[in-house]
Amino acid sequence: MARTTPPRPVDVEALFPALAAHRRTATRLHPRQGAPTAEESSIAGPLLWPVDAPWPVCTAVHPKGRGHLLSDVRLRRRIHAGARGREYTDEERLLLHGTAPGRHHPDRDAVHPLPLLAVAQLYTRDVPDLDGPRGHDLLQVFWCPFEVHGTDRTIDVVLRWRRSGDVGAVLTPQPEPPVAGREECVPTACDLHPEQVVEHEYLGLLGEDLQHEIAEWEEGLLDGDDDEDGTRASAPASYATYEEYEAAMAAARAEEPEEVDYMSDLSIAPGWKVGGYASWHLTDPAPVDCSRCGTAMPPLLTVDAQEYDGASRSWLPVQDGADDPGVVDPVGVHLGRGLMRIHTCPADPAHPHRLSFQ
Ligand SMILES: [Zn+2]
Numbered sequence: 001m002a003r004t005t006p007p008r009p010v011d012v013e014a015l016f017p018a019l020a021a022h023r024r025t026a027t028r029l030h031p032r033q034g035a036p037t038a039e040e041s042s043i044a045g046p047l048l049w050p051v052d053a054p055w056p057v058c059t060a061v062h063p064k065g066r067g068h069l070l071s072d073v074r075l076r077r078r079i080h081a082g083a084r085g086r087e088y089t090d091e092e093r094l095l096l097h098g099t100a101p102g103r104h105h106p107d108r109d110a111v112h113p114l115p116l117l118a119v120a121q122l123y124t125r126d127v128p129d130l131d132g133p134r135g136h137d138l139l140q141v142f143w144c145p146f147e148v149h150g151t152d153r154t155i156d157v158v159l160r161w162r163r164s165g166d167v168g169a170v171l172t173p174q175p176e177p178p179v180a181g182r183e184e185c186v187p188t189a190c191d192l193h194p195e196q197v198v199e200h201e202y203l204g205l206l207g208e209d210l211q212h213e214i215a216e217w218e219e220g221l222l223d224g225d226d227d228e229d230g231t232r233a234s235a236p237a238s239y240a241t242y243e244e245y246e247a248a249m250a251a252a253r254a255e256e257p258e259e260v261d262y263m264s265d266l267s268i269a270p271g272w273k274v275g276g277y278a279s280w281h282l283t284d285p286a287p288v289d290c291s292r293c294g295t296a297m298p299p300l301l302t303v304d305a306q307e308y309d310g311a312s313r314s315w316l317p318v319q320d321g322a323d324d325p326g327v328v329d330p331v332g333v334h335l336g337r338g339l340m341r342i343h344t345c346p347a348d349p350a351h352p353h354r355l356s357f358q
Pocket residue numbers: 058059060062114144145146149156
């Protein structure tokens with residue numbers, strides 16, 4: 001099923017024509033749990049990987065046998081999903097108890113090469129904003145699932161571009177690391193439903209005049225809300241059940257005009273995406289420039305812990321239910337404080353990529 005982002009609540013370029021110069025497209029990937037094939041774009045699906053090509057490995061020196069078995073991570077997620085809305089059975093409790101992290105592969109020492117985790121593969125035919133080396137139509141993304149690399153002690157990402165037409169026999173089965181340092185480094189297999197949207201530059205990176213105009217417009221909207229009924233509705237202090245609370249919140253949402261603000265609704269889409277802009281809501285904006293040639297590097301792939309949250313609710317696809325955990329967090333990956341971006345050099349995609357976090 002295709003996924004469709006609702007139209008933005010206002011036409012922001014009509015309000016602020018200067019924003020037209022700060023527009024980019026992004027392709028929202030809309031991951032949903034599934035069983036993709038090597039011929040499809042996916043997260044954590046099988047890759048279109050030539051049978052005779054060496055699988056990338058991590059050769060950094062760090063513990064590689066202690067952590068979560070990937071099979072345990074998957075079992076835990078299946079149990080949690082199956083038990084949603086009810087108590088765990090005794091059997092489920094026992095199974096969960098058996099999936100604790102530990103020293104699973106004591107023979108796997110620090111220098112032992114570790115197969116990298118296949119995180120995503122994206123075909124340019126599905127993802128219009130995927131911009132790689134000339135003639136390459138397939139991006140394959142890997143990482144080492146231990147947050148211990150480099151001075152920032154973080155995840156190590158590897159990108160491979162291919163011409164899919166050059167791939168003959170496909171490697172099967174495909175290697176994977178048996179253990180992950182953190183379970184939030186392990187993606188769950190997802191089909192993708194790519195959709196191109198328009199984004200506008202992060203507020204703090206717009207010119208001061210434009211920022212000021214947008215702030216004044218937002219203040220005007222809030223004043224308008226207050227004039228309607230004098231005060232903002234205050235919620236009762238407590239509800240007998242969660243269902244009552246949800247019903248009350250839904251009723252309140254239906255009555256109130258949707259609040260609109262630039263940051264949440266009009267600039268940057270939430271969730272996994274290719275292209276578009278980077279949000280700097282947790283830190284001051286930091287330039288991400290190519291270490292080889294100094295060119296500013298836009299985000300190629302954004303990895304997000306959630307497909308939307310309370311603030312970015314207006315980006316929920318029309319086909320999806322608002323409180324479906326399979327829509328909010330289908331992938332199960334949480335890096336940084338929720339967001340990791342892989343930036344590549346527009347002057348030469350072969351230059352080393354860089355990561356940024358929020
Ligand atoms: Zn590693």
